[in-house]
Amino acid sequence: MxxxxxxxxxxxxxxxxxxxxxxxxxxxxxxxxxxxxxxxxxxxxxxxxxxxxxxxxxxxxxxxxxxxxxxxxxxxxxxxxxxxxxxxxxxxxxxxxxxxxxxxxxxxxxxxxxxxxxxxxxxxxxxxxxxxxxxxxxxxxxxxxxxxxxxxxxxxxxxxxxxxxxxxxxxxxxxxxxxxxxxxxxxxxxxxxxxxxxxxxxxxxxxxxxxxxxxxxxxxxxxxxxxxxxxxxxxxxxxxxxxxxxxxxxxxxxxxAGEGHRLEPVDDAAGPAHLRPFLMDVPDVARERHGRVDLYLPDAEEPRPAVVFVHGGPVPAEARPTPRDWPGLTGYARCVAGDGAVGVLLDHRLHDLGDYERAAADVAAAVELARADPRVDGERIALWFFSGGGLIAADWLDAPPAWLRCLAATYPVLAPLPNWGLTETRLRPARAVAKAGDLPVVLTRVGREMPELAATVEEFLAAAKDCGADVEVIDVPHGHHGFETIDVTDESRTAVRHALRTVLDHAFGAGGR
Known part of the structure; x- marks a missing residue:
């Protein structure tokens, strides 16, 4: 018994x-x-x-x-x-x-x-x-x-x-x-x-x-x-x-009775999924490291727009390599630099669900560091959020500065999950989008997203529709969360190229590249 x-x-x-x-x-x-x-x-x-x-x-x-x-x-x-x-x-x-x-x-x-x-x-x-x-x-x-x-x-x-x-x-x-x-x-x-x-x-x-x-x-x-x-x-x-x-x-x-689902062990030979190669070839560009911030620099003499990439999380503090060295993120940053803009990658300190305020401050500091660099046109900045970093987008949607030309989000979390204990946080993009005005938003949505995360995206899109926000959705119907190193397919590559092109078009503006 x-x-x-x-x-x-x-x-x-x-x-x-x-x-x-x-x-x-x-x-x-x-x-x-x-x-x-x-x-x-x-x-x-x-x-x-x-x-x-x-x-x-x-x-x-x-x-x-x-x-x-x-x-x-x-x-x-x-x-x-x-x-x-x-x-x-x-x-x-x-x-x-x-x-x-x-x-x-x-x-x-x-x-x-x-x-x-x-x-x-x-x-x-x-x-x-x-x-x-x-x-x-x-x-x-x-x-x-x-x-x-x-x-x-x-x-x-x-x-x-x-x-x-x-x-x-x-x-x-x-x-x-x-x-x-x-x-x-x-x-x-x-x-x-x-x-x-x-x-x-x-x-x-x-x-x-x-x-x-x-x-x-x-x-x-x-x-x-x-x-x-x-x-x-x-x-x-x-x-x-x-x-x-x-x-x-x-x-x-x-x-x-011993039943239940068993998790798949990590394939040590292939390595963790997020450390596998980026799905596209990327250009070899110059990189500079400034504290927790890396700048990927185009071959240009005049100041150029910048795209700041915000990784997801929480990521354990002891994780190595840190996110700014993950192939998926460096792939985006190198592509941006290869197309003439400055790619900005940072390690923010979202190590626990209680760290969102600290991580948001890290992102704001990285933006200011980039804008102050003489090789960056501080009036033409785009922000690009991934996964759990998506909550930090709320600050920029709630009161978009004039120099913010575009906000992008890829497989983002756009509202806190119920068990995150963040009922009182201001970091709720699904609410903040009502104040985004005419800020262009580029959202990459994966078809095989986890249901609990997909629900936050749909909540955001419904709120954006209600307030008439400028949101372009790029779908990857067969893509998973983190698809850039998991789903190496033509469909995935097309979505990444589309997102890069759209974000850079907004960043460069009417004057073009």
């Missing part, structure tokens, strides 16, 4: 599992729901410090309550914050756990507190600033539960019926801050336990997105390609136990 141990997330108790637990029981499974101290039952203060270790002990008690018969397999399910005490407990009872299921949750790491996985960026910053002051670590300090309209700050509520959301709000309890601030301590034993990730696409996660991140070569994600790791998707928001308990039950049973 399979014994499921279900661990709830922030602000919640065993009540969220009611329907799922009943369905699992009806399917013949044994089910235990964990009441986390301070979150389940009476809201009165417990009189003792409640931290992550307290909740790990709660999960351990549930594990130890399950009989040790050889035919009893424990599947430990952690939702949201609940994955942290679940993994902590599994590390201490690794021999008892058959599988850990990460239900729309992050990847806990040794020495890192659960605060790092909180989606609300502004809250993370406030609590991080409080660490060390003593105030945030007092036993009576808690985080108030969300009001009804505040739940989207913690994850998409897509699919949750109104009565269920009302009940979630009514039963929500304050989260003890110690549970978020205390670092998780792991021995490494949990690394031997098979795992399954259940990704909720309505909250911004998908198997394809995880696969893309793996292809970027981040060593921290390589373990996800282990054959013992599987994945499922659910087309819903962050609360599948409330929005689709039947589908969640089916996925949990299949996960317990």
């Amino acid at each position: 399979t014994a499921f141990i279900l661990v709830p997330g922030m602000f919640t108790g065993t009540h969220v599992w009611q329907d799922t637990a009943a369905r699992l029981t009806a399917a013949g499974a044994e089910v235990h729901t964990v009441a986390l101290t301070g979150l389940d039952g009476p809201r009165a203060a417990t009189g003792a410090t409640v931290d992550l270790e307290t909740h790990i002990a709660d999960v351990l008690a549930a594990v130890d309550s399950v009989g040790a018969a050889e035919d009893r397999r424990i599947v430990l399910v952690g939702h949201d914050y609940g994955i942290h005490p679940a993994v902590g407990a599994a590390d201490r009872r690794a021999e008892r756990i058959e599988r850990i299921v990460y239900l729309d949750s992050g990847l806990p790491r040794d020495g890192v507190p659960a605060l790092a996985a909180v989606p609300d960026q502004s809250l993370r910053e406030r609590l991080a600033a409080a660490v060390g002051t003593g105030e945030a670590e007092r036993a009576e300090q808690t985080l108030p539960p969300p009001a009804l309209h505040e739940w989207p700050r913690w994850g998409s509520t897509e699919g949750v019926p109104d009565p269920a959301l009302d009940r979630l709000t009514a039963l929500a309890a304050p989260q003890p801050l110690g549970t978020l601030l205390q670092p998780l301590r792991l021995t490494g034993a949990v690394g031997r336990v098979p795992t399954t990730g259940v990704l909720c696409t309505g909250n911004g996660s998908s198997i394809e997105l995880i696969q893309m991140l793996v292809r970027l070569g981040d060593p921290a994600l390589r373990p996800l390609t282990d054959p013992r790791v599987s994945f499922f998707e659910l087309p819903t928001g962050h609360w599948p136990m409330l929005s689709c308990p039947a589908a969640l039950t089916d996925v949990l049973l299949r996960a317990a």
Whole structure:
């Protein structure tokens, strides 16, 4: 028999599992729901410090309550914050756990507190600033539960019926801050336990997105390609136990049986996809490096327009080579210089989802550096954004300077995904386009884009249509995200040439080249 141990997330108790637990029981499974101290039952203060270790002990008690018969397999399910005490407990009872299921949750790491996985960026910053002051670590300090309209700050509520959301709000309890601030301590034993990730696409996660991140070569994600790791998707928001308990039950049973999608390992012989050759031959032009900014220079005596290329992300700080040396981006910059303009590439510091403001400042500084160079015509600048860098375009759409001749975006993210915790950010191109005026926008759209990213493009295009913005769409029907080094086809080359020609025509203006 399979014994499921279900661990709830922030602000919640065993009540969220009611329907799922009943369905699992009806399917013949044994089910235990964990009441986390301070979150389940009476809201009165417990009189003792409640931290992550307290909740790990709660999960351990549930594990130890399950009989040790050889035919009893424990599947430990952690939702949201609940994955942290679940993994902590599994590390201490690794021999008892058959599988850990990460239900729309992050990847806990040794020495890192659960605060790092909180989606609300502004809250993370406030609590991080409080660490060390003593105030945030007092036993009576808690985080108030969300009001009804505040739940989207913690994850998409897509699919949750109104009565269920009302009940979630009514039963929500304050989260003890110690549970978020205390670092998780792991021995490494949990690394031997098979795992399954259940990704909720309505909250911004998908198997394809995880696969893309793996292809970027981040060593921290390589373990996800282990054959013992599987994945499922659910087309819903962050609360599948409330929005689709039947589908969640089916996925949990299949996960317990060892089913699920396996990620493709990185082909070390071919190299990560983003480091493969650019799809076109590029001219050999002069390059100068100025701090984090590279200038690709045309063979010209008079000042020329410049195109500033803004890479996507987040890109891990330790990633090598850095984006300004990626073949796809250098290919664009060399093509621009070969056609008579200055190509500008930079390494901005978007290493984490909380770094967008810093990255936006890096982009603005790179633009000013380029405009100040005597070989650049500072009144003729184009900006070209890629992938996750697309959010930074909002600043330039919201108040386009007179010298900005064109804004381009290729397979961009044009609105924050629900699980990014950026509900309060100004960096929302899909809103900012209403103020773009007559600024030309050149958007390259790939037909095989990840659905969650494609939705942000469609949101942007709908807003652009409503306000009459000047947007030209260049389609690559069979192209993937990062197609310039993945889909080396005539269709891809035609799209890149079209985009380059259009952007440069706008940059050079009526006077031509």
